[in-house]
Each structure stands twice: as structure tokens, then as C-alpha cells.
Amino acid sequence: MQANCLARPVNDAGPGGVADVVRRTGGLQAQTWRGAAYAVRARSTATTSANVTHAQETERSVVRGWFMRGTLQLVATEDAGPLLGLLGAKLIKDTERRYGELGLPQRIRDQAADVLEEHLLAHGPGNRAELADVLVRAGLIPAPKGQAVYALIRYAGLLGRVCYGPGETWVAVSDWLGKPLVLEGDLETLAHRYLTAYGPATARDFATWAGLPVPQARRAITAVATESFDVDGADLHAVEDLPGCQDVRMLGEFDAYLLGYQNRFQDLPKSIFPGGGMLSPAVIKAGRAIGAWRHADLSTDLFEPADLTAELADLTRFAA
Structure with missing residues (x-):
């Protein structure tokens, strides 16, 4: 969460904040425009939905097109x-x-x-x-x-x-x-940006996120990683050992935080990952998915208790 800006280190207002979020995360999933906009909201404190549109359509500091994995992404220009x-x-x-x-x-x-x-x-x-x-x-x-x-x-x-x-x-x-x-x-530059936004992660995670062959991804990750961790027998790499984040965050559909790895989203319940290429809005706490929510009425289905007061208020602010 900390690496992926979900602890909200981006405080710039307006379209500049939008571009900063997109730049720091290396790109955001954008199969739907709503999903891309809410991905920005989850990672900033002073942007609005209108700012996201302005950054893409008027300022053109971000571009929506086909990039990682050949899927629609919002990336810095x-x-x-x-x-x-x-x-x-x-x-x-x-x-x-x-x-x-x-x-x-x-x-x-x-x-x-x-x-x-x-x-x-x-x-x-x-x-x-x-x-x-x-x-x-x-x-x-x-x-x-x-x-x-x-x-x-x-x-x-x-x-x-x-x-x-x-x-x-x-x-x-x-x-x-x-x-x-x-x-x-430059592939090593891309690997460094991936680990900055998604680390700790494996070489296979990077290969999946980018759409690269695993051997090529592994060489690039090995070249740029400065931290390594053994988690349940898997080698995970990072460029910084960040502190944990205990926050609650409401993610929009197709959020990059859940799609940035080889298979972490596949273990999610059907309320979040129903299959068929869909990935519904999710509630996460301390890095783990703890429930689902719906854009239409902001209703939630939580697997464990969480205080969503601040997030619900911010969703209203963002959409205004």
C-alpha cells in the first residue's frame, strides 16, 4: 500500500496531482474511465473526478491507451x-x-x-x-x-x-x-519504476504486470533491486524497505493495486473477482481485501469490520 501511493503521499491539487499519481504508480488500469478516476482518488487527497478528465483531455499530461499487457492504461505522457x-x-x-x-x-x-x-x-x-x-x-x-x-x-x-x-x-x-x-x-528503468510502485514483488509479478517474458523480467529486476525478502519461500524484491500501512481504502473497479502482480487477485472472493475478466470495487485494510462495495449507491459488503466514514466522505468530495 505504501509503495502504491495508497497511504496517500500525493497532496498536489488539481490536474497536477493527477499526473503525479499516475507517474508515481507507473500507470493505472483504465479499462473503464470510472475505474481510472477512482484509482487516482484512492491515491490522492486533493484531486477531483473533473481534475482527472482535465489532465487527460485538456492538459494532456496523462495519456489513455494500450500499454502494459496490451490493456487500457492511464500513463504519464x-x-x-x-x-x-x-x-x-x-x-x-x-x-x-x-x-x-x-x-x-x-x-x-x-x-x-x-x-x-x-x-x-x-x-x-x-x-x-x-x-x-x-x-x-x-x-x-x-x-x-x-x-x-x-x-x-x-x-x-x-x-x-x-x-x-x-x-x-x-x-x-x-x-x-x-x-x-x-x-x-530502457527495461531496467521500467523495472525500477515497477518495484518503486509495487515492491516487494517477484520477477514473475513484474513480467505479468508488464507483459514481458519471465527471463527478461528477471534479469531487469535482479539488476535494479536493492532489497530482497523471503516470504513463504518466494523471493520478493524491492528498492526500498517501506513501513507498513494500516489504512482503510476503497478501491475502484480494475484497480492496479490488485492487478499489479502475477496472481494475487485470483484468491479474492467472487464479490470482488467474479471471473470473466472483471474485478469489482474492493475495500482494503492494511494491504488485504476485506470487502466489496458498489459505485451506484456506495453500499458495502465487508468480511470484517472497518470504519469507512472518512473514505465515504472522500468519495463524495471527489465526485462533486
Whole structure:
């Protein structure tokens, strides 16, 4: 909790606080915008939901796109190029079978990336339906429906050419950020940032979080770790031996704290991890999950007692 900013060391107000949280955590899970926003709230004391939107849409100090594991993440803008430089090619390779099932050979994918970028540069943000029509008119897909549309948008994103813009639209990165991304990154730097935000952790945890081969991840972790711990026979590594945190925190859906490791979330009860790729809002205390809660009415289902007064008040403040 301490490493992952859940002891709330980030006190900056406004969009600057949002960027600071995202930078310190190495990126936040963003399958849903609500989940990303509440992840920021859990790690700061002076930001609001509107600040998160402002940081992404107006200030553009954070970027929403496909990064670690090829899933949607909110990352600091300066980290987007290095992350894709390290991870993009492998994530594309890992998706080759699915591209084949969808009838999307590399020739079609590369043409689609060109077409999508050119359209977004000329017309600004576009939603899925609009971009689907663009791909159909270019003769790259037969119909404006199906999973091929999203797969081609994501492919352009993994090349660093497309990212999310306002709401559920996409934009050309070079236009949105004012310049193209430089796809160059250093693996040891990424390993150090991971341990700073998630340590103590194993090399396999880092491999799972990033989407890297385990041997490559292990070499990087070994090179940067300055602390090691034996926990139930497993070697865990860190860059700092931090004090514990006894706080209670209400995490949003798909929170990075639960997804930042190889398999820790898999032992959670069905109220938090129902399966099917879902991860519901959770209540944690002293690092352990002690219950679930619901966004709609802030109702809770606790496995053990906890005082949620301060967290419930802060959720109301954040949403105001």
C-alpha cells in the first residue's frame, strides 16, 4: 500500500496531482474511465473526478491507451513512448493469432493504421462508428461491425499513432500531443519504476504486470533491486524497505493495486473477482481485501469490520 501511493503521499491539487499519481504508480488500469478516476482518488487527497478528465483531455499530461499487457492504461505522457518502445512489438506478436482469426494480416493492419491516422489528423477525434465507416470505405474490412474494428484501432495504438481523446473517442497522437512519440525505452528503468510502485514483488509479478517474458523480467529486476525478502519461500524484491500501512481504502473497479502482480487477485472472493475478466470495487485494510462495495449507491459488503466514514466522505468530495 505504501509503495502504491495508497497511504496517500500525493497532496498536489488539481490536474497536477493527477499526473503525479499516475507517474508515481507507473500507470493505472483504465479499462473503464470510472475505474481510472477512482484509482487516482484512492491515491490522492486533493484531486477531483473533473481534475482527472482535465489532465487527460485538456492538459494532456496523462495519456489513455494500450500499454502494459496490451490493456487500457492511464500513463504519464512522458512515459507513453518508452513503454510502447519496450512493449509494443511483443504485444502485437502476442496478438497475431487473434489477428489471423479476424482476417487481419499485417498488410491490412498497416494500411488501417495509415488510414486511421490520416483521418484523425484531418478531422479530429472520432468514435468507433465513425472510424468503422472509414475502414469500410478504404476497403479494409467488409462491414462496420465486429471485433476487427477495435482490433485495428488498438493496433494503431500499439504503434504509438492513436490514443484516446475526449470521452470514448480516438485521436492521432502526433496531433493530440503536438509531436509523435519516440518509441525508445530502457527495461531496467521500467523495472525500477515497477518495484518503486509495487515492491516487494517477484520477477514473475513484474513480467505479468508488464507483459514481458519471465527471463527478461528477471534479469531487469535482479539488476535494479536493492532489497530482497523471503516470504513463504518466494523471493520478493524491492528498492526500498517501506513501513507498513494500516489504512482503510476503497478501491475502484480494475484497480492496479490488485492487478499489479502475477496472481494475487485470483484468491479474492467472487464479490470482488467474479471471473470473466472483471474485478469489482474492493475495500482494503492494511494491504488485504476485506470487502466489496458498489459505485451506484456506495453500499458495502465487508468480511470484517472497518470504519469507512472518512473514505465515504472522500468519495463524495471527489465526485462533486
